[in-house]
Amino acid sequence: MLSSGDLDELRQAVLRSWRDSPTRFTEDTQAERDLLRGAYRDRVFVELAQNAADAAALAGRPGRLRVSVVDGELRVANTGAPLDRRGVAALASLRASGKPPSGQGLVGRFGVGFAAVLAVTAEPRVVSRTGGVAFSERRTRQVWEAPEVPVLRLPWPLPEDEPPLPEGFDTEVRLPLRDDPGPLLEQVAAEVADVLLVLPWLAEVEVGQRRWTRRTEGGTADASDEVVLTLPGERRARWLTHRGEGCVWALPLADDGAPRPLPGDPGDVLHAPTPTDERLSLPVRLLTTAVPLEPSRRRVLASAGTPEVTRALHAAAAAYPGLVRALPPRHRLALVPRPHFPLSDVDAVLRERVTGQLADAEWVASAEGGSLPGRRARVLDLAAARLVELVAELVPDLAAAPLCGRDAARTAAVAGARPLGVAELAEALTGVERPPSWWHAVYTELHAAVERSEVDPDELGALPVPLTDGRTVPGARGALLLDDAEGAVSAVSAMSAVAELAIPGLHVVHPDAAHPLLHRLGARRAGPADLLAAPPVAAAVDRSVDDALAGLDVEPLAEAVLSWLSSAPGLPEPERAALGALALPSVHGPRRADELLLPDAAILPVLDPDAVGDDAPLDVLARDLAQRWDRDTLVRAGVRDTFPVGHATTDESEPAVADLDLVADDAWPAALRLLASEPATWRVLSAPDGRLRDWLAAHALLAGRSPGQWRLASARAAAGLFDPVPDVGLGDDLLVAVGVRTGVVGLAVRDADDAALVCARLGDPDRTVPPGVVLRAHGALSGLQPDDVEPPARVRTLAGSVCDAADAVVLDAPWLLGVWPADRLVAAAEFADAAALADVLDLPLASDETTVRPDDDGEFAAWAELPAIVEVADLLGADLPDGGVLVHDELTVGGVAVPWWHDGEFGTAHASDSPDGLARAFAWEAGRWTERVVVERLLDDPGPRTVLG
Template identity: 40%
Template sequence: MTVDVFGTDALRGAVLEAWRASPTRLREDANTEEDHARGYYRDRVLVELAQNAADAATRAGVAGRLLLRVATTDEGTAVLVAANTGSPLDAAGVASMASLRASAKRDAGAGTVGRFGVGFAAVRAVADEVTVCSTSGAVRFSLADTREAVGRTAAQEAAQGRAALADEVRRRDGSLPALRLPWPTEGRPPSGYDTAVVLELRDAPALDEVRSLLSDVDDLLLLALPGLVEVLVDVEGEWPRRLADVHDRWDVLTAGGEVPLGVVADRPVEQRTARAWRVTWALPRVPEDAPGGTVPRVVHAPTPTDEPCSLPAVLVATLPLDPSRRHVVPGPLTDEVLARAGEAYAELVGRLAAAGQDAAALVPTGLAAGAIDAALREHALAALVRTPLLVPASPDDDLVPPLRATVVRDLSDGPAVTALGAVVAGLVRVPPSGTAALRALGVEERTLAEVVDELPTGGDVDWIALYDALDAAAQDATAREGLAALPVPLVDGRVVRGPRGVVLLDDDVAGLAPATLDALRSWGLRVADPAVVRPLLARLGAQRLDAAGLLAHPALRAAVLGQADDDDLEHADEVTAAVLDVVAAAGAVPPDAAVWLGLLTLDAADGEPAPAHGLVLPGGAAARLLDDRVLAPVAADAVERWGRDVLAAVGVRDDLVVTTVPDVVAGVADDDGDDPAALAAASLDGWEQYVADLADVLGPGTYCGDVAAVADLDAVDDACWPALLAHVAGTPALRAALVTPVRGEGAAATGPSYTAWWLRTRADLPVPEVFALPGARGLPAALVPPAPDLLHGLDATVLRALGGIGSLAEVPPDRWAVLLERLGPVGTRVPLDVAGHVWRAWARGAGPQEPPATVVALVGPGVAQVVDDAAVADDPRWWQRATSDVPVVPVPGADGSDAGAARTVADLLDLPLASDGTDADVGGGDPEEVPDALLALLPDAPTVWWRHDDLRIGGEPVDWWVQGAGADARMHAVHVAGLAAALAWATGRWASRGAVAALLGDPDDGDAALDLVIG
């Protein structure tokens, strides 16, 4: 006989009596059980059983162990056994299982999980027959027995005329609340366990559901129910599993306490005493994308709810739930627990960060997944900002709380950040993936420029390490901009901001005297401390200078130029010594620096100070050729101290030197200023007049580029001109400065070099402006004198630069006026050979730059004379009209083959053509036949000519005239000689007119005939 140890008979009687009295109560109980079994708890049978097991262990104060086993009975029924350790079943527990929302754990204290008294209803999702056997006894719940008992009661009621209960039972069609009627039974839990719940699985789908739930059992069950330390899963021996030692696989943090009484004031009566709160956070120690590392993104309270949680850890918290136990109930208690959960999460992240884990990956970012998640994230972030969790840039520093952290926006991680961390408090390292986390935490973001602006300029800073670390970052243009204000220690102990403008001295400057370095600093050079010179500084704009680079620095030029106004002789000597020290180290002087270095003050031999370019070195070519009253010898002790090469490099004349004036513009004399062009121009005598003359030749404003000039020509000893000219001609650089003409951009003409111009216009040498080159032919001395003895031995190229010509075609346009003046005043007879040279030169395009005041012209047959007005003969016909009243300039070669030659000469001389305004029509005359002997040799000649006794053109008598050309020409003549000229002109054989005349006199003249044939 089964013993009723838990008073189940009384419980059943009370329930049946209640249903008898109120069939509606049956309906309510049945609906409630069905709601829980098929709705709220449809997939939570294992979780609810595990929760009861955990609570039993907690109440007993023992380690909770749970066995979940699926087996098949001898009768072939599949059963689920859930056995656990802990407090055995008692009457209160049975009463709780048989009631709804009347938990026996109300006063169980902290640590228990069940609170509503409805979780056991989950068993009805898979079973209609349930047995709970414990070491204290056993009880069972049976849908079949409930149907039978309710059926009997309904039948009794119906017999007494009360059919309400029977009608309700009939309407429910057997769906009755099986858990409301407990029955005594017998049974023992498996060995080693205190209580076991045995479920006879309803059917195959129920078995499949249980199998699926068992396959999902994992560490989360132990994390959610800390009362359990072990879970054994055994499905008919197929894949037994043991879950234990969960803390070996998870980082877990648990916090707890008691909420203020006012927080639970709005909770249901039975829950107001449950003021204890508990929060557990768990994070897998394997990556989330690895097996076993997946974190369910829902809140656990303690079993899983439907509330999403976006934080990358498991949250188990004593949050109040609605009756479905799937949603958190809003209210003060929820707010309080979420706040504590946020603090606990920050504590866990801080602990993991201290262990070396990337805390940025644990910071919530992005959008919240719901209201609970949003509140939880808000509390977590509020606590995280005060938690030391960010990796400091300096490896020697402690973790930094976000509230005091700074990150460089342009430079999140790497050696540069590490180096900056040594001097910037709160600077943290952030991998690229952590940027969003830092923004969520409100970490101060600063640009690299802002961080650099606040770098200390004093104190113990390892500048070399800092520069080397920042060098890689400076490859990026944006980072270089951010480093613009980087502090740089100077050699004098100061620290300046910004490498731009700082000078990095090269190794060849290391030997400079300390006094020289002091002078450089006093002149405004910001010289970096050699101990901190690194490639980064040059990359950021610092100027790396060797000795030659120093010479090109504006500070040295300013110091030299300032000597002229310095009354402090001692200071001037210091400048000189420092500059010469730099020049000695450089070995060579940049071209731009050579000009202003010539202004460096040195002592002359007589002790007087003078600019370097105003002194000469004893024994050199300059000392031999230049007047020592103009350029004095330099002091002997200067030569002994610095050497000839150094002094020559700064402008002391050892030989004649070439000064180059850059960017010359014709007509613009930039000789007032301290730029290289102005300084170079100012050192050249007559420069302003020279560029003005260039403008006359090339045109004002013509760009001429760089012009090289031999300097100090105004200081030549008068007795040394022959030697100087020979020296210039024989020295390549000097020679080039003499013989190279100036070519203007876009100009067809060329101008003389400055050296040639100066020697021809300012040297006061006995050299004609134009003279004949030795060996030149066809240049009458009356027109072009020979080269003077002063120029004896010079080659033709040099002589040409000084005014020598080989023909009149070489006469420069601006020298024609001089040549014509040599022929004498108006009326002077000019020999025909001299006049012929002039006329041929004009016909070939040579001529004066401006129309001359006088010209050489024919004033009669064979008579040339200097005249001030004339006409240019169109062709040889017009030569006949030359008279003293109508002088004619003949144009050799203008015989019809070059119709434009006469017009070119007329334009050159600004004279009219002889044909202008002259009536050249000829009428009358007696026709005569051209001799056959001539026609045989001149087949293209006209066959008839017209004889005149008096032939005139424009009122002037002529010997012949031709109208037209070739066989159709009309020839006029007053005699046979005139006919010969007409025939030669008409047939285009003007040069052979003598042979034509000879044949007219003697048709058998063989030589004349041959001349015509081959001419």
């Protein structure tokens, strides 16, 4: 119990010290003034709450604190150990604390902090179960006269009428207020939550009608607790705390256990244990009793560089990973300090030490289980938790999800962690053996990252891709993705055969791994047609016969190709033609597909027997294979059913349809009917270029002759030169299509062979050739180049007879008919063709061989001066020629009488004075040669009746 004697003894001791040392009074006065103005301004409630917490700790049970205003006094009541003589001594000493030497977790039991009450009162009292003590500026002035006196140096007994303690409390501090208590109570209410967090021995605080409680949950073996504060209105605040040497780290939590920002984040302050002015940038609050402070308790003693401060801060940093580990792994990254300039010297030291601890301590959850030090951890820089799970066993020291993503990697790097980029991840996956479905899951995560623009597709260039043959290759470029179209997936059954064959260079993505990401990375979508066109497949097909002959099993390749082909009806012709090299079984062994015939091929009956067999150009497909595959698929693979249409070649002498040279001589009518029955071959046969027609005209056989040596019975324009084709069971349209002649011009003489045939027929004296046919045949021959024709030894003349070529000339002018015998003249229907015909037949022109001229000069007459000619010109609507004509009573040339002549040397026309002579001369000169007979009749009987009748 506190007695008045004890208080009197303490008071007298202080007064003696003042009297013995006048400077001591001044020091006490100044010290109290400094404490009031510096260290403890605005800290009344915090300091009194610390005393209450210490009392509860000394009593060994959680304490209660009540703040109220009674009769103008602020009263702060608490439970716990009551005030004793040591405490009173501490209150009366501005430089000592009443905390026992053992500490007991106390933060400042009735020490200098009590000076904070002077901010609101000059007459504080402390009432306890053991007594009490009062301090009074007024009573101190009564015993010591001075302008300013220290209030807390002289303890006084309580007044006789001091009200008793409130029920249920052990101590109450009573502070008569100078000012309105309202603002002070609000300030106290604002500090309660922090005070409860700082002072674990306080369990409950009341301020007026408001109540706060503190409850600890989930204490752990490594000194971590979750503190729940219940606030007025039944609101709750949760904090995670972790105790270290002389310190507590505290982190606010959301209801779901996730970290919350500190109040005022990122600008918290060091609590030692009450708030100081040392600003911190850490995401958690540090409460420490080990950091020495200046007397003002606002700043760390002598900055942050003293050994004591450094030791305390290092001890706090050493405890920091424990708080981090107390959080679920998904939230731990929130406690890594963000890149930030230090806010104070203390902050600089603490941040450096904390990041160092996080680099060395195990706190990063490993994807494989357990924990990793920060400096060992690898953080995937993609926000892809599922991807982390997929590759956990493949990447050493990989941080577990959800510690992933660029922000996470950047933050974890502060603690020494290294980011894991996708390019490095792709490299780490090289050579990994996993099911295709696992790769598909990996692609799904990476594709999502690409879609979010987190990943440049170029970084995934080396990403492994599983193939159907069991291999895994680096990079998707050039790989084939099976198309999902109907028929493509069904072809996968044949893919196993290709896998067994292991076609070099054929990279087909396993269907279970196929993913749109691979297409974006360069893989090509592949249906059956694409597989058939793939260069590795084409190469395998091309060498398949050699492989088969070398003893390799090419049946899987054949099955795969036929399967794809059955699902690719629109395969382009070049790719389809290349499949003709595919090795397929014949009755005699492996052969190219395009050298095989269906067992019931339509072409088989028309082929020469020697064309089919073991050593022959063609053979028959094995019957069992023909029964397993549909006819259309085998034909599109190159197996023959009918005549195949080939590719155009530069050799114009070759037909565009294959195997025609293998037709039996007596089977041509049937072969031609087959050509006409198939749309593909008929299109070639009826093509405008006539290439196949020309070949057939020369090489096919109808009744022992080529079609070009026959004519239709109706083609009388070629009578005499060509015989009518006998009945071979072919219609006229087909006969014409294969080269049977319908006439001469434009058909009979197309090339050297035709020319030789026509010339031979014309020079055959046993043939009777109509004169018109002869003229048209010579006209057709004139259209050839001389080098294409072998000049004939015998020629057909105008007389219809045959003469030696050495005796013949080509008629090139009509007036020459009067001086040359008909049995030496060779003529075309048009004089314009004479020169070309002479070159082709190697004959001279008649004009070049004619040396005679008119025997007399005749009498010149202008055309306009001949009335009969003028009248004829009018009736015909013809212009009169310039110049005139030399008229002869009787025109002779070299002694031979002729009706007319044309002097080529002088360009002058001659005519006998007769209708016949004048008509021919006028018609030639007027350019109306074809009307010469009409002119002659008009000269005999001029008038419109002759023209019209």
